[in-house]
Ligand code: SF4
């Protein structure tokens with residue numbers, strides 16, 4: 001099953017990946033990252049297709065996609 005991993009130290013919670021994901025997989029976590037942001041996370045993990053759009057749009061290179 002495809003999945004993403006977010007480097008919480010890099011994520012600035014800009015939400016670009018949330019908008020880009022065609023399957024509404026990504027949300028913002030409730031907890032704070034070390035940098036003080038609510039980092040992106042898989043809110044709807046089973047819908048991920050591994051298309052990598054989220055990783056392409058992230059300006060902080062915070063997302064890795066695993067297939
Ligand atoms: S890999 Fe594709 S489907 Fe999965 S979270 Fe990223 S944009 Fe969404």
Ligand code: SF4
Nearest residue numbers: 011012014015017058
């Ligand atoms: S696009 Fe990158 S920096 Fe922006 S919320 Fe998503 S993971 Fe975080």
